[in-house]
Amino acid sequence: MDNMTLIAIISILTAGLTISIGVIAPALGEGRAIATAVNSLAQQPDASATITRTLFVGLAIIESMAIYCFVVSMVLIFANPFWNYVISETAGK
Amino acid sequence: MDNMTLIAIISILTAGLTISIGVIAPALGEGRAIATAVNSLAQQPDASATITRTLFVGLAIIESMAIYCFVVSMVLIFANPFWNYVISETAGK
Amino acid sequence: MDNMTLIAIISILTAGLTISIGVIAPALGEGRAIATAVNSLAQQPDASATITRTLFVGLAIIESMAIYCFVVSMVLIFANPFWNYVISETAGK
Amino acid sequence: MDNMTLIAIISILTAGLTISIGVIAPALGEGRAIATAVNSLAQQPDASATITRTLFVGLAIIESMAIYCFVVSMVLIFANPFWNYVISETAGK
Amino acid sequence: MDNMTLIAIISILTAGLTISIGVIAPALGEGRAIATAVNSLAQQPDASATITRTLFVGLAIIESMAIYCFVVSMVLIFANPFWNYVISETAGK
Amino acid sequence: MDNMTLIAIISILTAGLTISIGVIAPALGEGRAIATAVNSLAQQPDASATITRTLFVGLAIIESMAIYCFVVSMVLIFANPFWNYVISETAGK
Amino acid sequence: MDNMTLIAIISILTAGLTISIGVIAPALGEGRAIATAVNSLAQQPDASATITRTLFVGLAIIESMAIYCFVVSMVLIFANPFWNYVISETAGK
Amino acid sequence: MDNMTLIAIISILTAGLTISIGVIAPALGEGRAIATAVNSLAQQPDASATITRTLFVGLAIIESMAIYCFVVSMVLIFANPFWNYVISETAGK
Amino acid sequence: MDNMTLIAIISILTAGLTISIGVIAPALGEGRAIATAVNSLAQQPDASATITRTLFVGLAIIESMAIYCFVVSMVLIFANPFWNYVISETAGK
Amino acid sequence: MDNMTLIAIISILTAGLTISIGVIAPALGEGRAIATAVNSLAQQPDASATITRTLFVGLAIIESMAIYCFVVSMVLIFANPFWNYVISETAGK
Amino acid sequence: MDNMTLIAIISILTAGLTISIGVIAPALGEGRAIATAVNSLAQQPDASATITRTLFVGLAIIESMAIYCFVVSMVLIFANPFWNYVISETAGK
Amino acid sequence: MDNMTLIAIISILTAGLTISIGVIAPALGEGRAIATAVNSLAQQPDASATITRTLFVGLAIIESMAIYCFVVSMVLIFANPFWNYVISETAGK
Amino acid sequence: MDNMTLIAIISILTAGLTISIGVIAPALGEGRAIATAVNSLAQQPDASATITRTLFVGLAIIESMAIYCFVVSMVLIFANPFWNYVISETAGK
Amino acid sequence: MDNMTLIAIISILTAGLTISIGVIAPALGEGRAIATAVNSLAQQPDASATITRTLFVGLAIIESMAIYCFVVSMVLIFANPFWNYVISETAGK
Known part of the structure; x- marks a missing residue:
């Protein structure tokens, strides 16, 4: 074991x-x-539409990297192929 | 054990x-x-609605990452699949 | 033991x-x-209401992360499931 | 021992x-x-009431985190549940 | 094993x-x-087309590097040649 | 021993x-x-009363944290409960 | 093995x-x-052709270094001469 | 020994x-x-009395922390309770 | 082996x-x-010939250092004299 | 020994x-x-008396901390109580 | 061996x-x-001869240090006196 | 030995x-x-006497600390009391 | 050996x-x-003689330190007294 | 040995x-x-005599510290008292 x-x-x-x-x-x-x-919104309130859109697209791209890590972390806890193999191996004995 | x-x-x-x-x-x-x-609020009090809204959406996105960590931490303490497997294994003996 | x-x-x-x-x-x-x-209060005393409100909401959000840590720390000292299991195990022997 | x-x-x-x-x-x-x-007091002495109040509320919030640590430290020295358990265990033998 | x-x-x-x-x-x-x-959008809203295009091309180039890492990470978990070799070796015994 | x-x-x-x-x-x-x-005193000598008062209150709050550490350090040298327990244990043998 | x-x-x-x-x-x-x-595009939109060209040549040069690393990484996983030698050695036994 | x-x-x-x-x-x-x-003395030579007084009070407070460390260091070399205990123990044997 | x-x-x-x-x-x-x-191109578009030439000569000099490392890395994988010696030694036995 | x-x-x-x-x-x-x-002397040569005096008092206070360390270092080499004890112990055997 | x-x-x-x-x-x-x-070329295009000459002399001096390292690295791989001694020793046995 | x-x-x-x-x-x-x-000499050449004097006194004070280290280093190599004790001990045997 | x-x-x-x-x-x-x-050459092309002379004297002084290291490194590879002693010792056996 | x-x-x-x-x-x-x-030479070419003199005195003082290290390094390689003692000891056996 x-x-x-x-x-x-x-x-x-x-x-x-x-x-x-x-x-x-x-x-x-x-x-x-x-x-x-x-800060830019305070300087140029008129451009708020462009600024906000660019910001949220950017945040989504950055967030995607945090989500890669979360995915790997979840896979390791709940869908770990190495663990599954060993469990099935042990069960098959 | x-x-x-x-x-x-x-x-x-x-x-x-x-x-x-x-x-x-x-x-x-x-x-x-x-x-x-x-700081921006002090410079441009008129834009406070846009600034505050952008800020809180941003904080929520950042906070989500702290919550990923909290979730993993809680899962490891209270819903740990590896621990559960071993406990059930021990009980089944 | x-x-x-x-x-x-x-x-x-x-x-x-x-x-x-x-x-x-x-x-x-x-x-x-x-x-x-x-610093902003000193520059723009008139906006003190908005500044203070935004500040305290923000502090609460940040403080929440310190409290996550405090909770985990307290759980580990006073309500540790692993410790409880082992104690009950030992008592049951 | x-x-x-x-x-x-x-x-x-x-x-x-x-x-x-x-x-x-x-x-x-x-x-x-x-x-x-x-520094802000020197720039804007008139806003000293607001500045000082905001400062002391903020310091209290930050100080609370140092106190979390002090509490955990004191608990570990003077009210350690693990130590107490082991002592009572030893005494009961 | x-x-x-x-x-x-x-x-x-x-x-x-x-x-x-x-x-x-x-x-x-x-x-x-x-x-x-x-920040640049706030300073020069007229150039937003050029800025946004340059930005997104740049982000794609940087993102490619995060994806190299994700690929290696996924390969190691789901298509690991060393692991496959050892498994087939074990099975063939 | x-x-x-x-x-x-x-x-x-x-x-x-x-x-x-x-x-x-x-x-x-x-x-x-x-x-x-x-530095602020040099810029605004007239506000010296407010500045000095705020400074000394602040220093006292920060100093308190150094004193927490000194207290823990002294307790560990001169009033260590774990040491006292072991000494009394040894003496009682 | x-x-x-x-x-x-x-x-x-x-x-x-x-x-x-x-x-x-x-x-x-x-x-x-x-x-x-x-940032430069926002300051001098007229020079966008020169700036963009210089930028993309530069990015390609920097990217080449990330690709050196990716190549070494791939070689180590899929075309590792040391691994191949050992495998052939083992097979030849 | x-x-x-x-x-x-x-x-x-x-x-x-x-x-x-x-x-x-x-x-x-x-x-x-x-x-x-x-630096402040050079900017505002007239405030030298206030500046110097605030400086020396501050230095004394900071120096106190270096002295805490020196005290602990000296105690450990010349008045170490643990060492004294062990010496008396050895002598009493 | x-x-x-x-x-x-x-x-x-x-x-x-x-x-x-x-x-x-x-x-x-x-x-x-x-x-x-x-950045310099945006400030002085007229000097773009000199700037670009100096830049690319400089990049080539810096890139040479990354290539030293790549050479050593490739030598270690594909033309390693120590490995070759040991292989020939083993083969000659 | x-x-x-x-x-x-x-x-x-x-x-x-x-x-x-x-x-x-x-x-x-x-x-x-x-x-x-x-730097301050160059800005305000007239205040050189006050500046120099404050500087040398300050340097003396800082130097005192280097001297604490030198004292401890010398004590450990030439007047080490632990070494003396062990030497006298060995001699007395 | x-x-x-x-x-x-x-x-x-x-x-x-x-x-x-x-x-x-x-x-x-x-x-x-x-x-x-x-950057200097953009500010003062007239001095480009002096600037470029000083730059390239300087780069050569800095590059010499990278080359010291490359020399040592190559010596260790291809002309290592310690390795040669041991090889000849082994051959002479 | x-x-x-x-x-x-x-x-x-x-x-x-x-x-x-x-x-x-x-x-x-x-x-x-x-x-x-x-830098200060370039700004205020007239104050060169005061600046140079303050500088050299300061350098002497800082240099003293490097010399403390050199003294300790030399003492450890050429006048090490612990080494002398052990040598005399060995000679006396 | x-x-x-x-x-x-x-x-x-x-x-x-x-x-x-x-x-x-x-x-x-x-x-x-x-x-x-x-940078200085671009600001003051007239002082180029003095600047260049001071620069090259300075570079020579700094380069001397890199050369100390290169000397020690070469001595350790090609004229190592400890290695020579051991070799002669081994040969003399 | x-x-x-x-x-x-x-x-x-x-x-x-x-x-x-x-x-x-x-x-x-x-x-x-x-x-x-x-940089100072470019700002104030007239003060070049004073600046250069102060610079070279300063460089000599700093260089002295690199030379302390070189001396210790050379002593350890070519005039090491501990090595000499051990060699003479071995020879005298």
Whole structure:
């Protein structure tokens, strides 16, 4: 049962690290983009339509990277192919 | 009972690290966004509606990343599939 | 009794690290937001109502992340499911 | 007696680290807020009432995070549930 | 079965690290580009067509690097040639 | 006598680290606050009463965090409950 | 079979690290270049042809470095000479 | 005699680290405060009385933190309760 | 076969690290140079010939350093003298 | 003789680290203070008496911290109480 | 054959690290110099002869340092005196 | 002879580290002071006497800290009391 | 033959590290000096003789430090006294 | 012969590290000083005599620190008292 435990441990650890490290840069990048956008809105309220549209498209692109990490993290917890293989192996014994 | 303990240990450690590392960037990003928003409000009080709306949408997007981490952390403590498997395994023996 | 001790140790360590690492970014973010708000109040005293309201909503959102960490830390000390399981296990022997 | 010692060691170490790491960010954040507030007072002495009030509310919110850490640190030294459990266990033997 | 487990462990760990480390720089770089673009839009609303086009071409180039990482991460989880070789080896025994 | 020594060692190490790490941020924060205050006094000598009062209240709040660390450090050297327990245990044997 | 496993492990780990570390600097460098280009376009829309051409040549040069890393990473996963040698060695036995 | 040596070693190491790490921040903080004060004196020589007084009170407060560290360091070398206990123990044997 | 494996492992690891670490600085340096060039083109479109020529000579010099690293990396994978020696040694046995 | 050697080793190492780490911050702080003072002298040569006096008092306060470290370092090399105890112990045997 | 392998391993590792670490600073330094030169050309196109000459002399001096590293790296791979000694030793046996 | 070697090793290592780490901050601090002084001389050539005098007094104070480190380093190589004790001990046997 | 190998290994490793770490600061320092010189030439083309002379004397002084490192690195590879001693020792046996 | 080898190894390693770490700060400090001096020469060509003299005195003081490190490094390679002692010891046997 040792192998199974090792895979479980490393899956848990990696899942946590992946999402927590993976949100660092998107959060900082989005914070920067929003901050500048808010600042620009104050300088040029007339351009608010263009600014807001560009901002939200940009945020979606950045957010997509945080979601890559979330997907990997979820896959490691709930749909881990290595874990499934080992479980079926153990069950088949 | 060793396997169970190892999984428990790593779950506790990862749960703590995930949430504590995971809030670093969102908190900094939100702090930056709020700071700029407050500053912009002082420069252009007339645009407060647009600024505030853009800010809160942005904060929600950033907050979502902190919540991904909180979700992973809670899942590891209270709904950990690896732990459940091992517990059921132990009970079934 | 070894397993129990290991879980206790890791719970103590993680509880401490979670809260101490977890307050780093919220405290810095809030410090930044407050600093800018105070500065903006000095520039535009007339907008103090809007500024203060936006600031306190923002602080609440950032504070929520410190509280996630505090919750996880408290759960690990006083309502740790892994510890409870092991204790009940030991008692049941 | 080994388990008891291990728990004692880790409690001492964590208590120290929690408070020493935990005050880093609040102290920096408060230093920044106070510095800006003092600067703003010099620029706009008339707004001193609003500035001072906003500052002290903000400091209280940041200080609360240092106090979370102090609470966890004190709990680990003087009201540690894991230590109490082990002591009572040892006494009951 | 030891070899298989080792390869599984290292694949999980590397998959998580690759995507979480790999999005750091693209997210920061995109955040910066978007922030400047939004700022430029506020300064020169007339050039919005050129700015937006240059921005989106640039974002696509940066995003490509995050996708390299995602591809490697997915390959390691779902189409790992080393894992496949070992599995077929084990099955063939 | 091994347990006693271990607790002594970790108490010494933690006491030193707690105070030395714990003064980093307060000292930097206070240095910043004082620097700005001195600068503000030069810009607006008339507001010296308000500035000085706000400064000293702020310094007291920051100093409190250094004192939390000093208290924990002193407790670990001179009033360590874990050490006292072990000593009494040893004496009672 | 130990040697084979070791080479597999190190290939996986290195492939992941190579691409994830290798995109850090290109992504940051490109982000900076795009940000400045967008800013320059807003300042001098008339020079957009020269600016865009210089930008895209530059991005291609920087992108080439990310592609060096991707090539090495792919080679390590799908065309690893060391792995091939060991496999053929094992097959030939 | 092993325990005694261990306590001696850790006391020496901690004493050195405590004072050397502990003076980092106070020295930087004081350097900053003095630099600003000197600068302010050049801008507003008439306010030199107020500036100098505020500066020296501030330096005393920051210096107090370096002295906490020096006290702990000296206590660990010349009045270490753990060392005294072990010595008296050894002598009493 | 142990020696061979060790050399293979270290070659793989070094090849990956060499290229991934080696492109960090060139990419950043080129990003900076391109950013400034683009900015200068916007300020002085008349000097575009001189600026572009100087830029591309400079980029070639910086790129040469990334190519040194790529050469070493390729040599380690495909023309490694140590590996060749060991292979011929093994074959000659 | 092992204990003696260990104490000697740790004393040498700590003495070196204490002074080398301990001069980092004072040197930087003094460099900053002197730089600003020199700059201020150039701006306001008439205030040179006040500036120079404040500077030298400040340098003395910062230098005191480097001297704390030098004292601890010298004590550890030439007047180490732990070493003296062990030597007298060995001699008395 | 163990000694030979160890020397081979360390030579490979050092060769890779030397060149990859060794190009960091030259690349950054050259990037900075080129960026400033390009900027200066835009400000003062008349001085382009002097600027370009000074720039290329400077780049050559900086490049020389990257070449020192490349030389050491090549020596370690293709003309390593320690490796040659060991090979001849082995051959002479 | 083991003890002697250990002390020799640690003395060599510490001597090297002490001087190399110990010159970091003084060199940076002096570089900063000289840079500002040179700059101030260009702004106010008339104050060159006062500036130069203040600069050289300051440099002497900073240099003193590098000399503390050099003294400790030389003492550890050429007048190491621990080494002398062990040598005399060995000779006396 | 073990001693010989160890000395060879450490010489290779140190030679590589010495030159690669040793060129970091000179390259950055020279890059900065050249950048400022080029900038100054653009501002004041008339002073080009003085500027160029001061620059090249300065570069020679900084380059001397990179050459110290190159000398040590070459000595360790081609004229290593420790290696020579061990070789002669081995030959004399 | 083990002791001798250990001392040789540590001497080689320390010699390399001492000079490579030891030139970091002097090179940066000198780079900064030269950069500012060159800049000042462009601003005030008339003060070139004073500026150059102050610069070269300053460079000599900073260079002295790099030379301390070079001296220690050379002493460790060519006039190492610990190595000499061990050699004479071995010869005398």
